[in-house]
Amino acid sequence: xxxxxxxxxxxxxxxxxxxxxxxxxxxxxxxxxxxxxxxxxxxxxxxxxxxxxxxxxxxxxxxxxxxxxxxxxxxxxxxxxxxxxxxxxxxxxxxxxxxxxxxxxxxxxxxxxxxxxxxxxxxxxxxxxxxxxxxxxxxxxxxxxxxxxxxxxxxxxxxxxxxxxxxxxxxxxxxxxxxxxxxxxxxxxxxxxxxxxxxxxxxxxxxxxxxxxxxxxxxxxxxxxxxxxxxxxxxxxxxxxxxxxxxxxxxxxxxxxxxxxxxxxxxxxxxxxxxxxxxxxxxxxxxxxxxxxxxxxxxxxxxxxxxxxxxxxxxxxxxxxxxxxxxxxxxxxxxxxxxxxxxxxxxxxxxxxxxxxxxxxxxxxxxxxxxxxxxxxxxxxxxxxxxxxxxxxxxxxx
Ligand SMILES: [Zn+2]
Numbered sequence: 001x002x003x004x005x006x007x008x009x010x011x012x013x014x015x016x017x018x019x020x021x022x023x024x025x026x027x028x029x030x031x032x033x034x035x036x037x038x039x040x041x042x043x044x045x046x047x048x049x050x051x052x053x054x055x056x057x058x059x060x061x062x063x064x065x066x067x068x069x070x071x072x073x074x075x076x077x078x079x080x081x082x083x084x085x086x087x088x089x090x091x092x093x094x095x096x097x098x099x100x101x102x103x104x105x106x107x108x109x110x111x112x113x114x115x116x117x118x119x120x121x122x123x124x125x126x127x128x129x130x131x132x133x134x135x136x137x138x139x140x141x142x143x144x145x146x147x148x149x150x151x152x153x154x155x156x157x158x159x160x161x162x163x164x165x166x167x168x169x170x171x172x173x174x175x176x177x178x179x180x181x182x183x184x185x186x187x188x189x190x191x192x193x194x195x196x197x198x199x200x201x202x203x204x205x206x207x208x209x210x211x212x213x214x215x216x217x218x219x220x221x222x223x224x225x226x227x228x229x230x231x232x233x234x235x236x237x238x239x240x241x242x243x244x245x246x247x248x249x250x251x252x253x254x255x256x257x258x259x260x261x262x263x264x265x266x267x268x269x270x271x272x273x274x275x276x277x278x279x280x281x282x283x284x285x286x287x288x289x290x291x292x293x294x295x296x297x298x299x300x301x302x303x304x305x306x307x308x309x310x311x312x313x314x315x316x317x318x319x320x321x322x323x324x325x326x327x328x329x330x331x332x333x334x335x336x337x338x339x340x341x342x343x344x345x346x347x348x349x350x351x352x353x354x355x356x357x358x359x360x361x362x363x364x365x366x367x368x369x370x371x372x373x374x375x376x377x378x379x380x381x382x383x384x385x386x387x388x389x390x391x392x393x394x395x396x397x398x
Pocket of ligand 1: 008009010011052054055
């Protein structure tokens with residue numbers, strides 16, 4: 001196929017500036033692999049660039065054919081109490097703000113339907129979820145009787161009318177995010193007060209905090225508030241409310257249907273886009289330094305005693321692949337019981353439950369996401385452990 005990465009997935013522009021590259025990342029970093037399969041997974045390169053027309057960051061080396069999801073993909077955050085509280089309050093707010101009581105809601109990338117369940121508990125009448133990776137045998141039936149899940153793609157013809165059509169952490173995976181936004185627009189177009197909710201990782205915060213561990217191959221692109229607003233405009237949607245949440249790591253847009261199909265939408269001017277491009281380039285420079293620094297920190301931690309990594313999500317997995325690919329870390333911990341006993345693509349090691357740290361007695365616990373620091377501190381206290389806690393990157397605004 002034509003080299004996909006030569007054009008921006010949001011605006012279709014072809015002028016981009018290089019940011020940063022990582023060679024040989026596992027293609028499916030969150031795949032459930034057996035420990036003995038972990039080193040033989042498929043790999044791909046990340047050649048991250050920033051679009052000079054709309055500020056979207058994207059991987060010019062991305063191969064969409066390589067990055068297939070299947071039901072062995074495990075990235076649920078719902079085992080963390082902090083994440084569940086966040087999701088529940090978001091669901092309640094969306095139902096209140098958009099008068100969704102008694103309404104139909106629809107979600108693309110719904111997984112096992114956790115968020116649709118929360119929306120129905122908060123008053124929505126029924127929820128329709130679409131997710132090609134949904135496997136009822138593995139994930140079970142929906143938790144709520146009003147939630148229906150399907151392993152098909154979200155319909156693009158408005159055949160599932162809904163007052164809220166939404167996606168969380170889907171657009172950044174897609175070759176054509178504007179196309180999905182158009183499908184979501186079609187679902188709400190006939191509903192008075194219909195709203196499209198789009199949540200993605202916050203690319204602006206990633207570059208400003210040098211959060212390079214957020215980079216994963218599956219994320220074809222990263223949105224800034226500017227590029228997300230422009231993606232919505234191109235899909236015929238307004239940018240009514242742009243918010244950040246979860247320690248600003250997530251970026252969310254609430255949109256309503258505009259007249260017209262968005263084909264005449266113009267990107268924001270250079271005065272808005274150019275500073276973001278400069279910050280993205282600065283991020284690339286910092287990221288290279290940060291990797292060297294993280295490798296020397298690792299050597300120092302290992303001098304003191306065993307090192308554990310808490311959090312086998314995307315951030316922890318990228319960190320292990322870039323900083324400790326030879327299994328230098330003695331324990332990889334996750335609170336999600338569905339990950340227990342599995343390996344991590346690209347590196348040696350086995351994911352264990354927190355209780356396993358009683359045996360490891362780590363001197364240092366690396367925290368993959370600083371948002372969970374308090375939760376982890378409490379869990380270590382309950383286990384009777386006293387380790388030095390180190391976030392993988394320190395600048396949290398929590
Ligand atoms: Zn662009």
